[in-house]
Amino acid sequence: MFVEIITVGDELLIGQVVDTNSAWMGKALNNVGFEVIRVTSVRDREDEITGAVDSAMKRADVVLMTGGLGPTKDDITKHTLCKYFGTELVFSEEVFENIKRILANRITLNPLNQAQALVPKDCTVINNKVGTASVSWFEKDGKILVSMPGVPQEMKFNMTEEVIPRLCARFEMKAIVHKTYSVKNYPESALAIALTDWENNLPESIKLAYLPKSGIVRLRLTGRGDNEEEIRAVVLAEGTKLYDILGENILDENDSPLEEIIGEMLKDKNLTFATAESCTGGNIAAKITSVPGCSAYFKGSIVAYANEVKHELLKVSNETLEKFGAVSEEVVKEMVIGAMNALKTDCAVAVSGVAGPDGGTEEKPVGTVWIAAAHGKTILTSKQVVDFGRDLNVERATNNALLLLQKLLK
Amino acid sequence: MFVEIITVGDELLIGQVVDTNSAWMGKALNNVGFEVIRVTSVRDREDEITGAVDSAMKRADVVLMTGGLGPTKDDITKHTLCKYFGTELVFSEEVFENIKRILANRITLNPLNQAQALVPKDCTVINNKVGTASVSWFEKDGKILVSMPGVPQEMKFNMTEEVIPRLCARFEMKAIVHKTYSVKNYPESALAIALTDWENNLPESIKLAYLPKSGIVRLRLTGRGDNEEEIRAVVLAEGTKLYDILGENILDENDSPLEEIIGEMLKDKNLTFATAESCTGGNIAAKITSVPGCSAYFKGSIVAYANEVKHELLKVSNETLEKFGAVSEEVVKEMVIGAMNALKTDCAVAVSGVAGPDGGTEEKPVGTVWIAAAHGKTILTSKQVVDFGRDLNVERATNNALLLLQKLLK
Structure with missing residues (x-):
């Protein structure tokens, strides 16, 4: 079964918001055997929405839309779909009750919220349990179009609880198996x-x-x-x-993110873990703690951005800092030991580098990053040298630190 | 001038990769007055790419494509565009020299890299200074199509250095002013x-x-x-x-991210800053350090995921931890003071909460987060109560911590 996704909103086209909805939906649909063949993002304009909807309905069996259902003037998806499907908006008492429930204790009900209780007449309305914009399920010539709110957590909830189960019940699909x-x-x-x-x-x-x-x-x-x-x-x-x-x-082989692979290794080996971070600025810790249940192995971090913090909390000697500079193999080695000591863990990683765009020298240009991983007395180090821009330098250093730990623990 | 963006790659449609290219391009184009009217993501299939290209060329003046230029079999954009524009691939000595330069000291040159030196005959080839896949600039009936590599940093470099300057030189555009x-x-x-x-x-x-x-x-x-x-x-x-x-x-009013606003405030007031993080796990620090030049005010963080780290490094008293629990106003107050003391800063924020999905209790359900911001002896606290899922709970706590600091410093 072929699915197309249409995401609506000026903010997507001028790049103020990255469309993360379609990737999430693509993954969820793929898991149950639907093939997403195209994603289209259009502006909040009637002709452009209609154009995208019309061609998607020709190519695909199912069209899933997100966005343009907010309470404000620039949100026109609902009206546009009514025109396209030749129906009109009617007041739904049930949807209004839900809106009142959602907004209770949050804000005073206002006329714009009330207008969100207007729903297309000839469609199946699915009450949105986690938001004020309801989901509209249209059918025409054997094809399905579902319009959902663009707020990611509302979309995800409604996809998971309502839309995917209904689609699965409706179509008989080919089996699909992914392995990464x-x-x-x-x-x-x-x-x-x-x-x-x-x-x-x-x-x-x-x-x-x-x-x-x-x-x-x-x-x-x-x-x-x-x-x-x-x-x-x-x-x-x-x-x-x-x-x-x-x-x-x-x-x-499970397409697990590195932080989950590391987490599993630490749990299996019953080891505790900490990080000492300079240029990654807490990014490794944030990645590790994005995994639920990480408190079983992760105790904490010292983000030592200033040299005095490297010295005072991680006990890096001032001599080493002066002689080799903060971005050096010697310093990351002392940092990683300092992290294990200060946070009382079995293993740790440490990173110090020049993330850029400034701060580079001839000897240590922007992009230079030293990494250490330690388990007890065993320490591995590695060096990263190419400059990919600040964000990517940090991301690569984060990954390389976790890869080094993986190598060490294996 | 109307622009459409087409991003190519199976990985986008099955959701293994979020398309961040189009948002970045939309923003960059918008800044110079081009209007992006549609973004389309298609799979690595000839007919689907051709279909998307053909309709985009009808609607827009300029079509910008990313992706499908890698050295492997599944990358077919170059061949497909040759067919569409009725041309063929020829070997470019200049592109080959660039490929050799890029790969020098990295990997041994292999036949697949060599094949990347094949470029469409009837187009302007722009050598990619930061990667092995070159940029192809086609013109047909007064319209322009540019095909770029999908690797974000390569796309960004080529957009900034080559494509946008050439587009600006080519078209006379209406002025555009955004203010957010x-x-x-x-x-x-x-x-x-x-x-x-x-x-x-x-x-x-x-x-x-x-x-x-x-x-x-x-x-x-x-x-x-x-x-x-x-x-x-x-x-x-x-x-x-x-x-x-x-x-x-x-x-x-400059659409600055919160971390930049905070950074400017701290610089203006000549204050140093630190964070003490439990459930945000280093995310606040990572956000603060994403701003170049943050070393002027940011000294570091203590990520105190385990209670013993809250006690030992942040000096939160065991009595407070036992009496009120780690997720409490009392504990974040001691954490924020501990951070200022341990890291010797003028101000700090501290966060402790139940990010979920597990760990909630009746008294402190998942989503409960306590936040403190301090400047010297003045401490503000706030509480976050709604559960939006682990990632979003952390993101909201990060934002709310920075908002609390902004309120305090104002």
Whole structure:
């Protein structure tokens, strides 16, 4: 079954908001076997919305829309869809009750909120349990269009609780199996060379994609067919061949983020963990703590942006700081030891670097980052040298620190 | 001038990668007066790419594409565009030299890298100084299509250095002026009510949008016309009226992120700053350090995920922890004082909460977060109560901590 997604809102087109809805929806739909064939973002203009809706309805079986359902003037999706489907807005007592419930204890009900109780007449209205804009489910010529609020948490709730279950009940779908192998130590093209024979001999039913990101290439195998178990077996057989070729360079086969892989390793080995961060500024800690349940292994961090904090809280000696500079192998080694001592953990990572855009020198240009990972008395270090811009330098340093820890703990 | 953006890649449609390119491009194009009217994401399939390209070329003056230029089999944008524009791939010695330069000291050159030196014959080839996939600039019937690599930093570099300057040289554009006012303390609909009269009296040349995000509503005024100074004057006059209505609730008028606003305040007042974080796990520090030059005011953080770290490094008394629990006003007050003492700063924020999904109790359900901001002996606290899911709870706590500090320093 083919799905198209349309996200509506001027803010998407002028780039003030990144459309994260469509990726989330794509993932959720894919998991249950729907194929998203196109995502379109359009402005809050009637003709542009109608144009996008009309061509999507021709290509796809299901069109899912988000956005343009807010209480303010610039939100026109509801009116536009009424025109497109030849219906009108009517007041829904049920939706109004829900709006009152949602807004209770938050703000005083106002006429704009009341207008959100106007819903298209000829459609199935799904009350939005977590927001004031209701979901409209239209059907026409065997095709389905669902309009949802653009607020991500409201969209996610309604997709999960209402839209996906209803779509699954409605269509009979081909089975789909994804398996994603995360590979380290290979740039994309070198990996493709290493896998040439394997790739050329992949069964017809399997599709392969290379997804490179910050030092890791994810290989995604997708199988489609009538029998899920058969497809899974075919996909897994290809995965076994991948292990024969790539061995320990395969980091993970569940498309888990690095912070989850690390978390599982720490839990399995019953180890506690801390970070000492300079240029990453807490980013490694934030990543580690994005995993629910991380309190089982993560105790905390010292973000030592100023040198005096490196000295006072992490006990990096002033001599080392002066002799080698804050961005040096010697300093990250003392930082990582200092983190384990101060936070009383079994292992730690430490990072110090020049994130940029300023602060570079000839000897240590912007992009230079030293990383250390330690488990007890064993310390590994690595150096990062290329400048990809401040944000990406930090992101790469974060990933490389976790990769170094993974190498150490393996 | 109308622009459409097409982003290519299976990974976007199945949601393994969020398309951040189009938002970045939309913002950059908008700043120089181009209007992005549509963004389309399609899979790595010839017919789907061709379909999207063909209709975009009909609607827009300029079509900008990213993605599908990698060295591997699944990348087919270059071949597809050759077919569409009726041309063929030829070997470019100049592009090959660039590829060799880029890959020097990184990996051994392989046949797939060499194939990246094949470029469309009838187009302007722009050598990509930061990557191996070159940029192709096609022209047909007075319209322009530019195909760029999908790797964000490569796209950004080529947009900034090559594509935007060339587009600006090529077209004469209407002037455009944006002004974005960030408003706190108002939910979207309440704000719309407060602004009804003002909004109804906006001049024709001005467009208004409401952009709510984590407790702040950004009001974006966009003016278009022939004379930039005249438009700016009209926009600013409306801004002045906004101040009359909203007063101190206007946080900022430059669409600056909160971390930049805070950074400017701290610099202006010559104050140093630190954070003590439990459930935000370093996220506030990471946000603060995303601003270049933050070392002028930011000294560091203690991420105290474990209670023993709250006690040992932040000197939160065990009695307070036991009596009130880690998620309490009393504890964040001791944390914020502990942060100022341990990191020797003038001010600090502290956060402790139940991010979820687990760990909630009847008294302190998931979503409960206590926040403190301190400047010397003055301490403000606030409490966050609604559960929006782990990631969003952390994001909101981060924002609310910075808003509390802003209130304190104002």
